[in-house]
Amino acid sequence: MTTGALIFAFNNEQTDYIAMAAWSAERIRRHLKIPTAVITDCKDQSRLTKFDHVIAADPVKGGVRFFDDYQKTLTWYNAGRIDAYTLTPWEQTLVLDADYVVCSDQLTAVIDSTQDFLSHRMAWDITGINNFKGLNWFGEHNMPMWWATVMMFRKSPTCEYIFNCMKMVKENWMHYKALYHSPGSNFRNDHALSIALGIVNGHTLDINNIPWGLATIISSYNLTQISSDHFQIEYFDQDKLKTIDWQNMDFHAMCKRQLGDIVANTV
């Protein structure tokens, strides 16, 4: 069985997702020992040398969104994720956000699992300040949210149903948004995934997930790199500056601007 990682990388006005994905591809190869494919609209071959496969695709707008770290409203190219099933070159695929930072071999447990589909059910704030209630559940009915940040899937009828269902949710987004009382107007992969997983699993919410939480650094925290797999997070707690050392543990960096700076200084 072929196994590899898949990253979507469509630059917007501020964030160089292609550089971020290339930086991530090297880390994936080092820690997880698997090849990486990128789905991108970038045509500059010199920027794509870190990837084992390059899949050309047009960006699909998920809308515009205000990014705290840039203090700007930017285009959000997030919606192509539902095509991962048809575009992947692998039989077993690990879809990772470009801003998911691999610092360990932890995800090998997910790759070695025989489940058809796995994603994170719960994210947690590494500072312990935020409880992420508004992120781990969505809508007025507090539907549990599965994160599309990390998804492992196999070519299988179940996964085909999941991705087809995500596509259906996207095509009928206003209906599902109203049905689940999902806030905001933008299409969100996480919400579409959660709705699709619910439908495909017979609305039982008995859904297998990655059995640990998604460590998350939100955009208001300051992220710096000390060494390859060692990062430092600075944040203010009641006007007091605090720091956390973060070593050999994967994380989801919502602070895209700072991650972009780290990547720019590395390459």
Place this chain on the structure above:
Amino acid sequence: MNTDNLITHARARFDHVAARRVLKEKYEARMLFAHAGGMWRAGPELLVLLATVPPGDAVVLDLYETPIQVNSDQLRGMAMIRWQEQMNAWLVDHEQLNKKR
């Protein structure tokens, strides 16, 4: 009562508890591993369970509550090694954390 001291102490305590929680999340995640088609958490529960089944083949529920046929000795050996390795690493990190207090 000096409330400033109390506030300082409470904040330091919060930070320490938050740092302990990070270590717990880190090492609990590392206790997880896949084997024989199942997902397992190395730790006392699994080790004690495996100590109660006869040597050789056994059927055990994995983390996803799926019955999996395993060689109990093999799984126990893997779980024991992983548990001890990660507990030792956790102890080192925990002691470093205590030094910072």
